[in-house]
Amino acid sequence: MSDEHEERVPLAHRVPDLGALELLLAVARHGSLGRAARAVGITQPAASSRIRSMERQLGVALVDRSPRGSRLTDAGALVTDWALRVVEAAEAFDAGAQALRGRRDSRLRVAASMTIAEYLLPGWLIALRAGRPGTAVSLLAGNSAVVAQRLLAGEADLGFVEGLSVPDGLDGAVIGHDRLLVVVAPSHPWARRRAPLTPAELAATQLILRERGSGTRQVLDSALSAHGGLAEPLLELASTTAVKAAVVSGAGPAVLSELAVTEELTARRLTSIPLDSVDLRRDLRAVWPTSHRPTGPARDLLTLTRGGSKPG
Known part of the structure; x- marks a missing residue:
């Protein structure tokens, strides 16, 4: 009956922990509990308590204490031999784990939606490289x-998106905010209007748009759904840079991230048109697979992104 009961007790409850085994090995090396305690970085009373606890756990005396020092009992010498094998195995385990961490930390794969990739990630990656010069980033x-x-x-190990919500199967954290602006070339008729653009006017206008699936398109579709939805696109392009270039050339109006058009607005190559009664603010998110929170370089990059975007 007792054997069956012993088998049900977890091994961790029956075998001393590594700290206790390392202390016992230090007693064997130094022949003194005080010197062994200093070697492992604890006080002598703590060392004595740990030895007594290990003796109770194993049910045998391990150390004879005397004014001349401490010596192992016969049982203690045998347990020390076993302890050495356990500690050596633990050291091999630790070396292997360090190698795995080194391999993980040697690379970082980032997936990012276009606006974040073009206008925010370069600065974050420069900062990351300062702290992790050995990490190769793709x-x-x-x-x-x-x-x-x-x-x-x-x-990918970490992603960044600009949509309305966290995609299915992923967890995420808001890292900043952005807003979308209606922009035209200075030669466009809207650039001379005084009244704000109405949602119905914007919805009825053929725009230069990002493709379906982009965060910009998702926000715009949602904001104008109550006003008849988007008209047929004038052009549908796969990058923010391409959309912006088309607008600057005078091809037509677009709705773009404020992050993407700040330079053009300052240089007056584009004009921002006020929009009445429509909220085009959006969250910028870091995302990762559910239950796999970022570690290593991905965790460091996530930390760097906090507060790194322009407020919306």
Whole structure:
């Protein structure tokens, strides 16, 4: 009956922990409990308590204490031999774990939606390199839907999206905010209007748009759904840079991230048109597969992104 009971007790409850075994090995090396305590970085009373606890756990005396020092009992010498094998195995385990961490920390795969990839990530990655010069970073840029696919397929360690919500299968954290602006070339008729643009006017206008699946398109579709939805696109392009270039050339109006057009607005290559009664603010999010919170370089990059975007 007792044997069956012993088998049900977890091994961790029956075998001394590594700290206790390392202390016993230190007693064997130094022949003194005081010197052994100093060697492992604890006080002598704590060392004595740990030895007594180990003796109770094993049911045998391990150390004889005398004014001349401490020596192992016969049982203590035998347990010390076993302890040495356990500690050596633990050291091998630790070396292997360090090698795994080193391999993990040697690379970082980031997937980011276009606006974040173009206008925010470069600064974050420069800061990351200062703290982790040995980490090689690869960047996969695409719309928010593509970012989610990359993460779920195990092709990226951390992602960044600009949509309305966290994609299915992912967890996330808001890292900043952005807003969308209606922009035109200075030669466009809207650039001379005095009254704000109404949601119905914007919805009825053929715009230069990002492709479906982009965070910008998701926010715009949602904001104008109550006003008849978006008209047929004038052009549908796969990058913010391409959309912006088309607007600057005078091809037509677009709705773009404030992050993406700040330089053009300052240089007056684009004009921002006020929009009445529509909220085009959005959250910028870091995302990762559910229950796999970022570690190593991915965790460090996530920390760097906090407060790194322009307030919306």
